[in-house]
Amino acid sequence: MKTNQEILVQNGVSPSIQRLKIFSYLKATKSHPTAYTIFNDLKDEIPSLSKTTVYNVLKLLIAKRLVQEVRIEGNELRYDAEVREHGHFKCDVCGEVSDVFLNQPLNLLLNHSYEVKEIQFNITGVCKSCLTKK
Amino acid sequence: MKTNQEILVQNGVSPSIQRLKIFSYLKATKSHPTAYTIFNDLKDEIPSLSKTTVYNVLKLLIAKRLVQEVRIEGNELRYDAEVREHGHFKCDVCGEVSDVFLNQPLNLLLNHSYEVKEIQFNITGVCKSCLTKK
DNA sequence: TACAAATTTAGAATAATTCTAAATAATTTC
DNA sequence: GAAATTATTTAGAATTATTCTAAATTTGTA
Incomplete structure (x- = not known):
């Protein structure tokens, strides 16, 4: 390490x-x-x-x-400092931001005619713990 | 319409x-x-x-x-004003931002234990026309 | 040690957004 | 239809995040 x-x-x-x-x-x-x-x-x-x-x-x-x-x-x-391809989920209720990893690289879903340097994605919604609290 | x-x-x-x-x-x-x-x-x-x-x-x-x-x-x-699930590509060279649609909803790649409200993704790199100009 | 280059620093400057309170426009009530 | 109420817009001040600037400090080197 x-x-x-x-x-x-x-x-x-x-x-x-x-x-x-x-x-x-x-x-x-x-x-x-x-x-x-x-x-x-x-x-x-x-x-x-x-x-x-x-x-x-x-x-x-x-x-x-x-x-x-x-x-x-x-x-x-x-x-x-996590630089592997991944995205983020932000809970609208508690405001916490967490990492999201996909089952397969997003790259594969793109018919890209361009050179990709960086991919990020963002999801907003309500997290598990805030959902159960309701 | x-x-x-x-x-x-x-x-x-x-x-x-x-x-x-x-x-x-x-x-x-x-x-x-x-x-x-x-x-x-x-x-x-x-x-x-x-x-x-x-x-x-x-x-x-x-x-x-x-x-x-x-x-x-x-x-x-x-x-x-495009509110269907999609993402954006920004060319680092010319600075232009364009829409990107996926072959299948990103949703399917998530093992989500949360309630999703909005999904967006961002890609940076070099666009086709800037690639050919080089 | 002395010099040069790299790095850090405080505070000023800039830029995007939000706040505030007044002005204007639209709607409702009599 | 005039007066009152509510909604919307407005200018400019305030706030916030970031960048700029130039001096001070630190690090590396002869």
Whole structure:
């Protein structure tokens, strides 16, 4: 199992404290945090951290394909270190965002005459636990 | 074929000039415009039009399920009067956004334990015409 | 140690959207 | 049909997320 530091280095990212902590934070969570949440959760650990750094690092990790942007509602941007082809489900009731994997790649359903770089899909609705609560 | 006015009325939306023109504009285009583009393109026809109205009307039409938000890149929000299950392809080169329909509903690929309200998917890459230009 | 390059930082600037309260238009009531 | 009520639109201010900018700090190298 590669360490997060190794992953960064192997992808040509010099592993500064900030980069490593932001990447590790994303790797460790499945909550699809916003840039603000990331900043807020890490600022105790890295008191000097600035919001600009969070945005810079996220942009860098996205360019290196180590992180994906998740755009599932309104104009809030969320981030995800899961980069395999997958989608997201957002529950309209509790607001939670979870990963969704398909039985087969979406790719196969496309008659594409274009070059595909990234596929994402978004589903909204009501999650299991909110359904049973009703 | 129903008129746009009829569609609005049947969905409980009183068809003011602004609402009708914004809805008709979206129905007539496949370009997935942003709120700003809609505002800009309609302000000659409706000189009094305000940006707030564009946002208000879009929000209303979305609530009535007559329009969908399209979130395909960064934090730009686009709008689409095509509400059948479909996705979007954005070309990284020319920036154009086009509709994508699947051979079968994505729904079938999900082992969903949740109630699905809306499904959208986004693909980025390079479109045919940009591929051949290279 | 000294120099150069890379990275981070705070705060200002920008852009999209929402909020607010007043103005206008449409509808209802008498 | 006038007055009152309700719905809709409007301009501009406020808010929010993100980007820009230029200085400060850190890291790597001669």
